[in-house]
Amino acid sequence: MANKEFSFKLLKTKGKMRAGTMTTPHGVVQTPIFMPVGTVGSVKALDSADVKNTQAHIILGNTYHLYLRPGMQTMQEMGGLHAFMQWDKPILTDSGGFQVLSLGDAIAHKQDGSSQKSGPSVKISDDGVEFRSHLDGSKHTFTPEKSIQIQREIGSDIMMAFDEALPDSKPHEYAVDSLAKTNRWATACYEYWEKHDRRSVYGTYQSLFGIIQGGLFEDLRREAVEHIVSLDFDGVALGGETVGYDLDGTRRVMEWIEPLMPKEKPRYAMGMGMNPIDLVDGVKMGFDMFDCVAPARLARNGSLYVGSLEIENGEPVFQSEFKNGRMSIGAAAYTTDSGLIQEGCDCETCKAGYTRGYLRHLYKTKELSYFRLATQHNLRFMIRLTEQLRSYILEQ
Ligand SMILES: [Zn+2]
Incomplete structure (x- = not known):
């Protein structure tokens, strides 16, 4: 797969393990790669020069957090996230879906004292997710189009399609509906991306990765890969609320979907990389990109x-x-x-x-x-x- 501004070249494989080179408008990423998480436009405790010294090729920005603070008007006036944080290498943004659901849930726990998993502050409909800010309780809605638009305003090199990060605890019946929604949203993101010529508001090329959901159900994960692969995303990601945390489950899902994933596109295991062994396992299972907030959080906790x-x-x-x-x-x-x-x-x-x-x-x-x-x-x-x-x- 090649295009002038984004490409992925698989250089060598050994078993399922892969070494490749991904080229983005802000530079080259050599895979496999671990990507530090810069939640609000900062990798906690470090500045961008420190991050460069870790020899990070690419970092993450969180759409949900950046949308709330500093907000997209400030972001655009400051020229996008690269300029804002003085980071001239590649940036990947998540879709906001994961945070909307997890932080929304957290509020629900706090306000009504219940331990119910799905709280009243998050409403998932066919069109998107209505949620309240964890900062001031203000009401917002993310749709697939809105998520991509925010990511266009952040100006990342790699955007993620909007999805519902399905908790493993949900029954099959719920998962079927959830996946149908996630797949429809993936198509909507793809179309919105194409409509804007795959470019950020600053004119740079942005690639878009589709996300494979489906919880711990083999039939649904297979259905998800089929749908995501049918669209010409630049890369393919494995998502889920517990991917990277329930490692037995993660490995099982990887085994199901790996043979169905295109060889010539980068593969991203979202949220995987809490412990060093996780990266070794993920690479052995045929994945190229990893991120996790845990290494930095664990460091802060000793x-x-x-x-x-x-x-x-x-x-x-x-x-x-x-x-x-x-x-x-x-x-x-x-x-x-x-x-x-x-x-x-x-x-x-x-x-x-x-x-x-x-x-x-x-x-x-x-x-x-x-x-x-x-x-x-x-x-x-x-x-x-x-x-x-x-x-x-x-x-x-
Ligand atoms: Zn050291």
Whole structure:
């Protein structure tokens, strides 16, 4: 698949593992890749120069959050998200669907004290989703067209189609209706994208990825792939409320849909990448792009990644002395530890020589510098892991 401004080239495969190159108007992304999440136009605790130092190829922006703050009028007056945050590399935006449902639900829990999953503040209709802002309670509606329009105003390189991120807890009957809606919305997004010549309001090319929903139902996931593949999206994504968090479920779904996905398009596993092992598994299942808020959040909460990619019987395997590959920097055992978080790590924190003992001290005293130092390590760790997987695939 090729076009002047967006292309994906599959360079090499080994089993289901893939190494490729994705070209966007703001530069090249080498896959497999981990993408840091910059929720409101900022990767928490870092500035754009720090993010560049993690050697991130591409970051995420959240449509829901940016739409509420700073709002699209400010965004457009500031020239779009790249200019606004001084980030000249690729940006991917989600559709807002996931946040509308999850944050809307959270409000419902808070206001009526119930633990009901679907609250009164979110109304899903055939046309879209009506929700209340989690900031001030104001009422808004997202439709497929509105979601793409907001993403055009953000000016991302890759947009996502508007969808309902189906919770795994929903019964088959609900999932059937939900998927029908998501598939109709995918078509509506596609048509709106074509209508605007696949361009942002700033004139740059934007690619659009379709999202495969269907919960944990094999028949629905298969139906979803068929529909998404029938439209000529630039890439294909795996979505769902628990994708990346229920890993057994995620793996099962990946096994069903992988053989049905086009080889020549990038494949994005949304929300996957909480632990290093997840990235290794996702790559082994044939996916190219990953994102997750967890590495940065875990860093802020004192969990730092340690471990390495080893080759065992010709297979890449993640190994660590710590459960889930994470050490708890607050533990008393590190009080006088003069070692680095990880020997040989090339993140800015480890390169500068900051010891476990010092980081523990910053964490315990809640020093602001801790958040930056910890986040730099965890993000670089995940990006380096995808680089190592890529090298392994290319060298085979
Ligand atoms: Zn490090």
